[in-house]
Amino acid sequence: MFGAPSSGFGTAANTAGGFGTAANTAGGFGTAANTAGGFGTAANTAGGFGTAANTAGGFGTAANTAGGFGTAANTAGGFGTAANTAGGFGTAANTAGGFGTAANTAGGFGTAANTAGGFGTAANTAGGFGTAANTAGGFGTAANTAGGFGTAANTAGGFGTAANTAGGFGTAANTAGGFGTAANTAGGFGTAANTAGGFGTAANTAGGFGTAANTAGGFGTAANTAGGFGTAANTAGGFGTAANTAGGFGTAANTAGGFGTAANTAGGFGTAANTAGGFGTAANTAGGFGTAANTAGGFGVTGGLGFTAAGGFGAYVGAKNNNMVGMEPNIQEFGGRSTAGRYLLELDNAYNALHPNCRFRAFLYNMCAPGQSTMAVERERFIAAQAGGGCKEEELLRAQERNPDPLRMYPSPIHFMQELKARAEKQQEVITAMTKHVDVLISKSERFREMDEANVAQYRELMLEQVMLQRRWYSLLKKVETLRQLGLPLGEESRIARIVKTLNLQLSAPGVYKTALSELQPFLDAESATVASLLRSRPGDEAREPAVAKEDGMLQRRTDPQLLKNWTRFAERIQEGVEALIELLEKDSADMRAISHRVGLA
Numbered sequence: 135m136f137g138a139p140s141s142g143f144g145t146a147a148n149t150a151g152g153f154g155t156a157a158n159t160a161g162g163f164g165t166a167a168n169t170a171g172g173f174g175t176a177a178n179t180a181g182g183f184g185t186a187a188n189t190a191g192g193f194g195t196a197a198n199t200a201g202g203f204g205t206a207a208n209t210a211g212g213f214g215t216a217a218n219t220a221g222g223f224g225t226a227a228n229t230a231g232g233f234g235t236a237a238n239t240a241g242g243f244g245t246a247a248n249t250a251g252g253f254g255t256a257a258n259t260a261g262g263f264g265t266a267a268n269t270a271g272g273f274g275t276a277a278n279t280a281g282g283f284g285t286a287a288n289t290a291g292g293f294g295t296a297a298n299t300a301g302g303f304g305t306a307a308n309t310a311g312g313f314g315t316a317a318n319t320a321g322g323f324g325t326a327a328n329t330a331g332g333f334g335t336a337a338n339t340a341g342g343f344g345t346a347a348n349t350a351g352g353f354g355t356a357a358n359t360a361g362g363f364g365t366a367a368n369t370a371g372g373f374g375t376a377a378n379t380a381g382g383f384g385t386a387a388n389t390a391g392g393f394g395t396a397a398n399t400a401g402g403f404g405t406a407a408n409t410a411g412g413f414g415t416a417a418n419t420a421g422g423f424g425t426a427a428n429t430a431g432g433f434g435v436t437g438g439l440g441f442t443a444a445g446g447f448g449a450y451v452g453a454k455n456n457n458m459v460g461m462e463p464n465i466q467e468f469g470g471r472s473t474a475g476r477y478l479l480e481l482d483n484a485y486n487a488l489h490p491n492c493r494f495r496a497f498l499y500n501m502c503a504p505g506q507s508t509m510a511v512e513r514e515r516f517i518a519a520q521a522g523g524g525c526k527e528e529e530l531l532r533a534q535e536r537n538p539d540p541l542r543m544y545p546s547p548i549h550f551m552q553e554l555k556a557r558a559e560k561q562q563e564v565i566t567a568m569t570k571h572v573d574v575l576i577s578k579s580e581r582f583r584e585m586d587e588a589n590v591a592q593y594r595e596l597m598l599e600q601v602m603l604q605r606r607w608y609s610l611l612k613k614v615e616t617l618r619q620l621g622l623p624l625g626e627e628s629r630i631a632r633i634v635k636t637l638n639l640q641l642s643a644p645g646v647y648k649t650a651l652s653e654l655q656p657f658l659d660a661e662s663a664t665v666a667s668l669l670r671s672r673p674g675d676e677a678r679e680p681a682v683a684k685e686d687g688m689l690q691r692r693t694d695p696q697l698l699k700n701w702t703r704f705a706e707r708i709q710e711g712v713e714a715l716i717e718l719l720e721k722d723s724a725d726m727r728a729i730s731h732r733v734g735l736a
Contacts, residue, residue: 486523487523487549487550488518488521488522488523488524489523490523490525491526492525492549494550495525495529495547495548495549496547496548496554497529497530497533497536497545497546497547497548498545498546498548498557499537499539499543499544499545500543500544500546501542501543502542502543502544503542504541504542505541507537507540507541507542507543507544508544510544511530511534511544514544514546514547515530518547525547533547602730606726606729606730610722626714626718627715627718630714630715630718633707633711634708634711637704637707637708
């Protein structure tokens with residue numbers, strides 16, 4: 135340890151260093167020299183015969199000590215200085231390296247040399263016979279270690295440096311590659327080499343005898359791996375790089391091509407080469423001996439229309455090769471092309487709205503005037519014929535048979551969902567308009583209902599009033615008839631009634647007014663004829679005579695003035711009687727209202 139004394143030959147050396155003063159002590163024969171080192175001064179001590187020299191190094195000074203015979207020299211190095219110590223015979227030399235300096239130590243016979251490397255310096259240690267050399271590499275320095283006979287060399291590579299390790303006989307070499315460096319490892323005899331490649335570097339590994347080589351390629355680098363005897367080589371190609379793999383004897387080579395790269399694979403003896411071509415690249419594969427070549431063409435590459443792949447030796451080629459220079463095309467190929475052409479033509483007709491064989495045609499029914507359905511159908515067919523298409527006759531007849539109302543509806547063809555959508559939109563517009571019209575009618579009917587309710591209430595009131603008037607009228611008739619049966623006069627009403635009755639009798643009495651009128655009629659006719667002849671005989675007075683006749687009148691001039699006076703007097707009396715009757719009725723009505731008022735109050 136640093137600053138710890140070691141034992142001499144049978145005697146312990148105990149030394150305490152003072153502060154600032156050097157302790158110079160010379161040891162005797164067989165006695166330990168105990169010396170205390172001062173601050174900043176080296177302690178130089180010569181050991182006696184058979185006694186170890188125990189010296190504590192000062193600050194910043196190296197401690198140089200010569201060990202005694204058969205005793206290990208235990209020395210602690212100063213700060214920043216290497217400690218060089220020679221080990222004794224048969225004793226291990228344990229030395230602690232200083233900061234920044236490598237510790238070079240030679241191991242004793244049969245003893246392992248355990249050395250800790252300094253910062254930034256490689257630790258080079260030679261292992262003893264039959265003992266494993268365990269060495270830790272420094273930062274940034276490679277650890278080069280030779281393994282012992284029959285012992286595995288376990289070494290951890292430094293950062294950024296490759297770990298080169300040779301495995302022992304019959305032992306697997308387990309090595310982890312550094313960051314950015316390839317791990318090159320030779321596998322032992324009969325042992326699989328398990329190696330993980332670094333980032334961006336290819337992993338080159340040779341498989342053992344009878345063991346599969348499982349290797350994962352780095353990013354952007356091809357994984358080149360040779361499979362063992364009788365074992366399949368399973369390799370995944372890197373991105374953008376082809377995976378070239380040779381299959382083992384009797385084993386199929388299963389390889390997936392990279393993106394944009396063709397997968398070229400040679401099949402094993404007696405095994406078919408099953409290969410999937412990359413995207414946009416043709417898969418060119420040669421079949422094995424006695425095996426047919428099964429190849430799947432990539433997307434976008436001609437997959438052998440009219441051509442066949444080259445079969446292996448001894449394999450039967452199913453289809454004949456076509457001669458593209460001067461030979462006739464194969465009948466089977468021609469038939470296949472014709473079938474494909476017919477299929478494409480039928481597919482085009484099925485999606486053609488103007489073709490009779492359109493598969494997306496349906497019949498709906500439109501409204502028309504009564505008896506105009508036939509003319510509407512002919513108009514539809516004429517429009518379709520002018521456009522260069524039309525439907526089949528049997529389809530139209532079948533649609534006419536299914537017509538729910540042949541008198542007011544006619545079938546109309548529609549094609550595809552676009553026309554059906556347009557028809558549905560038009561129907562929705564019509565439904566919206568009809569809905570608005572229905573709303574208007576509902577509002578009108580509501581108003582009519584309110585008016586009807588008001589009229590019904592008024593009608594009930596009028597009917598009640600009519601019933602009341604009828605009852606009053608019946609009571610009045612009953613009273614009048616009672617008075618008549620009793621022989622009591624009715625007053626002014628009865629007098630006027632008698633006058634009216636007398637006048638009617640006089641007018642209708644024979645030999646009085648009717649007889650005089652019948653006697654005057656012939657004279658009136660004769661006078662009229664005379665006047666007409668006079669007017670014809672005097673043309674100059676033709677315009678004036680009718681005016682005189684229209685103005686005065688013949689009857690007035692020919693009627694007796696006394697008779698006219700009687701008629702006038704008689705008309706006046708009739709008018710007076712009517713007026714009196716009206717006054718009487720008004721008076722009776724007032725009396726009836728008074729009576730009804732009294733009855734209502736009672």
